[in-house]
Amino acid sequence: MRHEFLSFETRQDASRYATEFIARALEKALEDEPVASLMVSGGSTPGGVFDNLTEVDLAWERVIVGLVDERWVGPESDASNERLVRERLLTGKSGAAGFLPMKTEAQTAGQAVQKRQQAYLPHCSPVDVILLGMGEDGHTASWFPNSSGLEAAMSCETDQAVAVIDATGCPVAGDNTDRMTLTGAAVGKAKAAVLLIFGESKKRVFETSLEASPQDRPIRHAVDTLGPRMTVIWAP
Numbered sequence: 001m002r003h004e005f006l007s008f009e010t011r012q013d014a015s016r017y018a019t020e021f022i023a024r025a026l027e028k029a030l031e032d033e034p035v036a037s038l039m040v041s042g043g044s045t046p047g048g049v050f051d052n053l054t055e056v057d058l059a060w061e062r063v064i065v066g067l068v069d070e071r072w073v074g075p076e077s078d079a080s081n082e083r084l085v086r087e088r089l090l091t092g093k094s095g096a097a098g099f100l101p102m103k104t105e106a107q108t109a110g111q112a113v114q115k116r117q118q119a120y121l122p123h124c125s126p127v128d129v130i131l132l133g134m135g136e137d138g139h140t141a142s143w144f145p146n147s148s149g150l151e152a153a154m155s156c157e158t159d160q161a162v163a164v165i166d167a168t169g170c171p172v173a174g175d176n177t178d179r180m181t182l183t184g185a186a187v188g189k190a191k192a193a194v195l196l197i198f199g200e201s202k203k204r205v206f207e208t209s210l211e212a213s214p215q216d217r218p219i220r221h222a223v224d225t226l227g228p229r230m231t232v233i234w235a236p
C-alpha cells in the first residue's frame with residue numbers, strides 16, 4: 001500500500017490538518033510511552049504548522065523535538081533550521097518540549113556526527129511522528145539528488161540515526177552544502193509521517209518522483225520506505 005495524498009484549498013487549511021495529524025500522533029504515542037518524539041524539517045514550508053502547534057494542549061514536557069536535517073550554520077543564521085524551530089515551535093505551549101539540536105560547536109558536520117548519533121538514536125527507535133518537506137529538486141531531509149554521502153544517508157540497513165551530506169553542486173542547497181540529516185533507517189521506521197508541500201510545481205515534482213530513481217529524486221525513497229505510514233498534505 002502507498003501513501004495517502006490529501007489536497008487542500010489553502011496553505012492554512014493544509015497546515016491546520018498537518019497540525020491535527022501531528023497532535024493526534026503525539027497524543028497516541030504518549031498514551032503508551034513516557035516520552036514521544038517529533039522530528040521536524042526546516043525551510044520555508046513548516047512555519048505555519050509550528051505556529052499552530054504552539055497553541056495545542058498536550059503533555060509537551062514529555063515530547064522531544066528533533067530535526068530531520070540541519071545546515072551547518074550557527075543558530076543565529078537565517079539559514080538555521082534550529083533557529084526556525086526555536087523561534088516558531090519552542091514557544092507557547094510547545095515551548096515545554098525538550099529539543100535536540102543537530103548543530104554543535106564542531107567545525108563540520110562530519111566532526112560532530114558520532115556525538116549526535118548518541119543524542120538522536122534513543123529517540124529514533126522508532127520516531128513517533130516526522131514532518132517532512134521537499135525541495136523543487138525532489139530532495140527531502142538533506143537527501144540531495146546524487147549528493148556525496150547520499151547512499152549511506154538513505155540506507156535503511158544502518159544502525160545510525162544521523163549522517164552527513166555534502167551537497168556541493170546541488171543548486172537547491174545553495175551555499176549550505178555541509179549538512180546533517182536523519183538516515184533512511186530513522187525516517188523509514190517512523191510510526192507516522194507527514195509530507196507537507198505547497199505549490200503546483202512541487203506537486204508535479206512529487207508526482208514525477210514516483211517514477212524516478214531514489215538517487216535522482218530522493219523523496220521517492222521516503223515514499224517507498226514509509227508506504228501507508230506517509231500522508232502527503234498539499235495546497236496550491
Ligand SMILES: O=C1O[C@H](COP(=O)(O)O)[C@@H](O)[C@H](O)[C@H]1O
Pocket residue numbers: 040041042043044045046068069070071081132133134135136140141142
Ligand atoms: O534545505 C531544506 O529544504 C527542504 C525543503 O525546504 P522548503 O523551503 O522548500 O520547504 C526542507 O524540508 C529541509 O528541512 C531543509 O533543510
